[in-house]
Amino acid sequence: METISFDYNAFQEWIPAAERVFAVARPRSVLEHGLGNGTKFFLDRCHRVVSIEWMVKPEHTKWVQTCQQMFQDHQLRWTIIPYACSGLLATEDEMARIGRYPEILRCRSEIDEVLASVYQDISPDVIFVDAGIHLRGTLVQASFDHAPIILAHDTNIPVYGWARIDVPNHYVCLKLAEGLGTTAWIEKSQTELIHALS
Ligand SMILES: C[S@@+](CC[C@H](N)C(=O)[O-])C[C@H]1O[C@@H](n2cnc3c(N)ncnc32)[C@H](O)[C@@H]1O
Numbered sequence: 355m356e357t358i359s360f361d362y363n364a365f366q367e368w369i370p371a372a373e374r375v376f377a378v379a380r381p382r383s384v385l386e387h388g389l390g391n392g393t394k395f396f397l398d399r400c401h402r403v404v405s406i407e408w409m410v411k412p413e414h415t416k417w418v419q420t421c422q423q424m425f426q427d428h429q430l431r432w433t434i435i436p437y438a439c440s441g442l443l444a445t446e447d448e449m450a451r452i453g454r455y456p457e458i459l460r461c462r463s464e465i466d467e468v469l470a471s472v473y474q475d476i477s478p479d480v481i482f483v484d485a486g487i488h489l490r491g492t493l494v495q496a497s498f499d500h501a502p503i504i505l506a507h508d509t510n511i512p513v514y515g516w517a518r519i520d521v522p523n524h525y526v527c528l529k530l531a532e533g534l535g536t537t538a539w540i541e542k543s544q545t546e547l548i549h550a551l552s
Contacts (some may be wrong), residue, residue: 357376359481366392368484368507371530375538378550379503381479385472388485389421389434396482397428404476406435406468410444410485417486433475437468439487450488459492468498480505491515494539498522502541510535528552 369392375381375397383402386393396403400480407418418436425432439447443461445513450456459465483506485489491505491514497504499522511518521527521539528551530536540548 359536365390366395367393367495367533368392368505368531368536371536371538372482372505374551375529375547376482376505378547379479381503382478383478384475384480384482385478385501386482386484386494387490388483389418390484391424392484392503393421393425393432395510397425397432399517400431400479402433402476404433404435404472406437406472406480406485408437408439408443408447410439410447410487410504414486426462435468435472440464441489443489447487447489450515455491455513455518456490459489461489462492464498465489465492469500473500477501479503482506484508488514491500491518494519498525498539502544503547504539505530506537508534509537 357445373393384396384400386396386403386405389405389407390542393405407414411416418434422434443464446459446461478501479505481501483493485493494504494506508514524542525539526542526548528538530538
């Protein structure tokens with residue numbers, strides 16, 4: 355597989371932690387929430403990458419096109435899902451952004467519906483949550499039992515709702531890096547990986 359040269363900046367501070375995970379687990383497929391320069395990291399290493407852009411603002415449409423152009427040579431193993439969020443999801447996302455993450459997320463069924471369709475198409479080895487929207491805790495919650503390894507970035511930033519995540523008994527939560535924060539939730543059956551990261 356062709357290797358893409360990679361320059362990463364502060365937005366991709368999660369990469370050293372992800373490298374530690376990939377060195378042991380060697381995942382072949384990734385479902386990514388949120389596109390960006392860091393998508394290259396997955397395109398470099400995986401045979402299948404699916405990236406969802408949860409679009410709540412007009413600039414998100416443009417961003418998808420920008421990323422599509424950046425990585426146009428890699429379309430064969432890359433699927434982009436540009437999802438136009440409902441007004442309800444956009445409103446609840448805005449509440450989270452201003453520090454009022456809704457107690458009960460009325461858009462949860464919309465998120466689940468989108469993901470049910472995505473999970474029909476891919477059973478990812480890794481799910482990575484670094485979306486433009488602020489409902490990231492919910493995206494992690496919706497990832498359990500759909501991948502043995504879940505990673506998320508900005509886990510030191512409370513507005514994203516990490517405190518609401520109810521970790522199932524068969525997953526372990528490991529903080530991998532400080533800074534903005536990179537955290538992994540890993541199925542307990544992945545003993546070699548958990549040992550390597552602990
Ligand atoms: C937080 S960035 C991180 C993406 C990727 N994980 C990375 O490390 O490069 C993800 C989201 O931020 C938003 N975003 C980042 N740069 C943007 C831009 N220039 N214009 C519009 N949205 C942008 C998009 O919603 C995108 O999905």
